[in-house]
C-alpha cells in the first residue's frame with residue numbers, strides 16, 4: 198500500500214502521524230533507531246518522544262531497552278506497525294469508544310475463546326509461566342478489503358500477546374525441534390497444518406474444553422461426575 202511521505206509539507210498531519218510514516222518508510226519494521234535520529238527528523242518539535250509513545254494507543258509496538266535487552270539506552274526498536282493513523286477514517290474508528298461487552302463476547306466466540314496469536318484460552322495458565330493466567334482482550338486489526346478500502350475488525354488476543362512483551366528473548370529452537378520430534382505423527386501433521394494456516398485450529402477436544410469452561414459451576418460438577426464414574 199502506498200503511504201504518504203512523512204515529510205510532505207502539504208500533508209495535514211501532526212507529529213504522531215508523521216512519526217508513524219517516518220517509522221514505516223525510513224526505519225522499517227524490525228529495525229533499530231535512536232532517539233536522536235527521531236529528534237533530528239522532527240527538529241524544533243518538543244515532546245516528539247511523547248508523540249511516538251502515543252502510537253502505542255493505536256497498537257504500534259516500539260520497544261525500548263527495558264523490553265529488549267539487546268538495545269542500548271539510546272536505541273529503540275520499531276517492532277510492529279499498528280493502525281494506519283494517516284488514514285483519517287481508520288484513525289477515527291480506532292479512537293471511537295471501545296466496543297461493547299456484547300461485541301467483545303461475539304469476537305471471543307468467533308475465535309473459540311482462544312488467543313489467535315498463541316492459542317491460549319482465557320483463564321488458562323501460560324506453560325512457561327504457571328503463575329500467570331491468560332486474560333483475553335479484543336484487539337483491533339485494520340483489514341484491507343480492497344486496494345482503497347480498509348475496515349477495523351477485532352480479534353481475540355491474550356493481554357500478553359497484545360502488549361508484545363510476551364516474546365521470550367531466549368527462544369530455544371533446538372529445544373523446540375526436540376519437543377516436536379517427541380510428538381506422534383498425527384500431532385506433527387496437525388502442527389504443520391496450524392503453522393501453514395497461521396493459527397491454531399480448534400480440535401474436537403478443544404471445543405469440548407471451551408464449552409466445559411463456559412458452563413455454570415453446577416453443570417461443571419454434573420459433567421465431572423459423569424466423566425469420573427464413566428456414565429457419559
Ligand SMILES: [Zn+2]
Nearest residue numbers: 312315355358
Ligand atoms: Zn496470546
